Amino acid sequence: MLKEIEGKDEKIFILRNIIEIRIPKNVYAKLEKKYSKEYIISYCNAKRVLNRxxxxxxxxxxxxxxxxxxxxxxxxxxDRGTNLLQVRCVTGCNLNCIFCSVDEGKKSRTRKTDYIVDPDYMIEELEKVVEFKGEGVEVHLDGQGEPMLYPYFEYFVEKVSRIKGVGVISVQSNGTLLNEERISEIEDYVTRVNLSLSSLDPELAKKLHGPYNVSKVREVAEMVVNSKMDLLIAPVWVPGYNDEEIPKIIEFALEIGAGKKYPPLGIQKYIPYRFGRKAGKSMPFREFYARLAEYEKEYGVKLILKPEDFGMEKREKLSCPFRKGEVVRAKIVAEGRLVGEKLCVARGRSVAVVTEKRVGEVVEFEVVRTKDGIVVGIER
Ligand code: SF4
Known part of the structure; x- marks a missing residue:
């Protein structure tokens, strides 16, 4: 579980394939006379922790x-005011899709920091929110990245399945990190895998995602169908790239038996976001739905989906302790997710603040966003 590598100037420890801890060799050499490796890794101030x-x-x-x-x-x-909670345990992705709405992967130009949440901390906080929400909650593991990179995934879903009130656990995944072993470890706890498969053509898939093994992901799709979990195939339709792949993906999903209880497909429209990657023009919504309606007729399958298809319903939302436009002072506790941003803590919330100040300093900011309890501020 803990790999050790000799870097040029640093000792490198890799924990669970994703957490990389770098300690200057001269610092390590002094400490190792007195302390154990585990102690140094945990408490050495001079270390750098990276997403491998x-x-x-x-x-x-x-x-x-x-x-x-x-x-x-x-x-x-x-919490967006329904019985579905989005739960994000880790950021970072092993792919670099040209249409990625959160500009993820190694090639990202906008993301400068990753986060990983301690599983027990997440479970304790989730229990409180689920209690507030009531029965029949869906815990949807998604995120700015690939959730299966979470090194505590199996442990986490098992614990979440025991939270009173949780009825469904679903996960959004690119499928590249799933295999028979992992599927058998999670199938008793995860209800549905939403698999983002956007091309069945190996060359086009590489163009869309970077290094990518289509046949492996096809196999994973079949393994999920043959497990206790349900499968929903969720391609992103990127006009000019995978138009011809969409009917092939519909046929594939129907052929392998995706959608045992839920719809088999959740085709997503490519939308260029401000801080996401741009892959050309997007299709107008009207055209998108008209084309889905045509495919619905042709294949006899529901493709225009509604929240009710997933058992989603409105529920009271957690209140947000901020108002748009108010000015707040808070301490910067960590680097921010985006370039030019820091992470602040105020009124029991994490806040992304656009500022040039450093970690440890106090910043005064104006709240510019509070939608769905996501708080963003800009330094005054
Ligand atoms: S798999 Fe998802 S998170 Fe990863 S780069 Fe592609 S779109 Fe982004």
Whole structure:
């Protein structure tokens, strides 16, 4: 579980394939005379912690860190006023899709920090939110990245399945990190896998995602169907790239028997976001739905989906302790997710603040966003 590598000037420890801890060799040499390896890794101040997959700084979000799990879009719990909670345990992705709405992967130009949440901390906080929400809650593991990179995934879903009130656990995944062993470890706890498969053509898939093994992901799709879990195939339709792949993906999903209880497909429209990657023009919504309606007729399958198809319903939303436009002072506790941003803590929430100030300083900011409890501020 703990790999050790000799770097040029640093000792490198890799924990669970994703957490990379770098300690200057001269510091390590002094400490190892007195302390155990585990002690040095945990408490050495001079260490750098990185996400091994993306190479970015990795902030460990624990209860002791004082970083709340509400308020941020990159990690923690997001409540958009329904019985579905988005739960984000880790950021970072092993792919670099040209249409990625959160500009993820090693090639990202906008993301400068990754976060990983301690599983026990997440479970304790999730229990409180689920209690507030009531029965029949869906815990949806998604995020700014690939959720299966979470090294505590199996442990986490098992614990979440025992939370009273949780009825469904679903996960959004690119499928590249799933295999027979992992599927058998999670099938008793995870209800549905939403698999983002956008091309069945190997060359086009590489163009869309970077290095990518289509046949492996096809096999994974079949393994999920043959497990206790349900499968929903969720391609992103990127006009000019995979138009011809969409009917082939519909046929594939129907052929393998995706959608035992839920719809087999959730085709997503490519939308260029401000801080996401741009892959050309998007299709107007009207055209998108008209084309889905045509495919619905042709294949006899429901493709225009509604929240009710997933058992979603409106529920009271957690209240947000901020108002748009108000001015707040808060301490910067960590680097921010985006370039030019820092992570602040105020009123029990994590807040992304656009500022040039440093970690440890206090910043005064104006709240510019509070939608769905995600709080963003800009330094005054
Ligand atoms: S798999 Fe998802 S998170 Fe990863 S780069 Fe592609 S779109 Fe982004």
């Amino acid at each position: 997959i993306t190479g970015r700084e990795l902030v460990f979000v624990t209860r002791e860190s004082g970083i709340p799990l509400l308020g941020h879009s990159a990690f923690g719990i997001i």
